Amino acid sequence: MKTCGQHNDRVTIERAIIGCVLYDDSTLHDLLEIGLDETWFVDGSCRRTIELSLDRISNGKHTDAIVASKILTDIDDDWFDGCIDISVVPSFALEYGHMLRGYEVTSRGEMMGTSLVSRAKHTKPDGADELLAWIDRAAASVSVGNVQPKKTSETIMAEIEAELDDPAKIKFIDWPLECLNKEIGRITNEVIWISALPSLGKTALVTQWGQRLAELGVMSAIASLETPKKNIIWRQISQYGRMNTFHIKQGRGTPRDITKAKEAMRRISPLTIIEDGGKSIEQVKAWARDVHKQGAKIIMIDNTRWITVGGANGRVDGTATISSGMKSIRDELGIPIVVLHHSRIDSNGKEDVSWSADIRRDTDMLLFLRKNEDKTQAIDQYTRYPRLCSELHVDKSRDGPSGMDVHMEFHNDMILFDEWRD
DSSP states (O other): OOOOOHHHHHHHHHHHHHHHHHOOOOHHHHHHHOOOGGOOOOOOHHHHHHHHHHHHHHHOOOOOOOOHHHSTTTSSSHHHOOOHHHHOOOOGGGHHHHHHHHHHHHHHHHHHHHHHHHHTTTTTGGGGGHHHHHHHHHHHHHOOOOOOOOOOOOHHHEEEEEEEEGGSSOOOOOOOOOOHHHHHOOOOSEEEEEEEEETTTHHHHHHHHHHHHTTTTTOOEEEEESHHHHHHHHHHHHHHHHOOHHHHHHOOOOOHHHHHHHHHHHHHOOOOEEEEEEEEEHHHHHHHHHHHHHHHEEEEEEOOOGEOOOOOSSHHHHHHHHHHHHHHHHHHOOOEEEEEEEEEEOTTEEEESSTTTTHHOOOOEEEEEEEOHOOOOHHHHHHHSSEEEEEEEEEETTTTOSSSSEEEEEEEETEEEEEEOO
């Protein structure tokens, strides 16, 4: 446990950072480069002030001691002035940020050590491998922030010039269907939120995505926080075998169906890593680091409802933390992060993301998966077995086209999507 003196020293560093930010909030850009976020702050007033500053700078607004004192009225004005006095000069902000990162790493290390002692005492010999796996994940969670040196403008321009001369140098990730590649554009290292009402195929889409990438030799990782791994494997069997597995799972499959299912199961690629069960936001980050080390080039998280955030004040606050967390994972690992999320219908009948406006701010791409009622109903009038038309609506794309719908055919019996052909 930390001594009182150590705790006070940490709070002094936190207040020094606040002082730098209040004196010159442009220092936040340097602090964000090393991964600083509000979870590093243990002092309540410091955390609230940094949250305010981060929120305002993301919306292009300035923050200083006067602004902060007018918004955070329960914090004494002298406290803000004291933070500025401690900070000395704003140019020290980055040094303070590295010191605070050190405090956070050691704090997490102490907590991991305490948990390890407890787990080790209660682990039987046959559970040694499980304990080792836990240690690996826990150790990854201790690493916070980003200590990689920043690239100079010259270095970045050299990279761009090399990509212009040879587009093959760009590390593109394909979508599960070619129509999505064509209309939305292949992805590189975006944060992508896919939102939908329940039972419209979010999980089917990412499962199929993993299959498609495996066919291209690309490793992907799916955190199936909502659906058990066994159910995901059944979906993979349906997709790899392009077959309806309902009767088999009911124990009524024909010998031919069972043979086909076994053949499909043998085709399931180990390049798709699947992890099930709910997680905290810190466990999600640790798992992401772990699968990235294994070679995963894209991480898909299904879905945010099953991510817990310690200390969150309600679902809105928790979702905001998750949203910023997804961005920090992307920034740390440099690979695409795909997040599945529930949508809602507002009082005006418009579909929007649930629980947090921060998602729109943080994400590079916001998509809505929907059922196209018009196309499905039009076909339903003429056939006994209607084709189901789904669409992926591009609501936001930071670097690409937006405002359009990409139509797909959804095969409910095989739980997969195909190109839509009129």
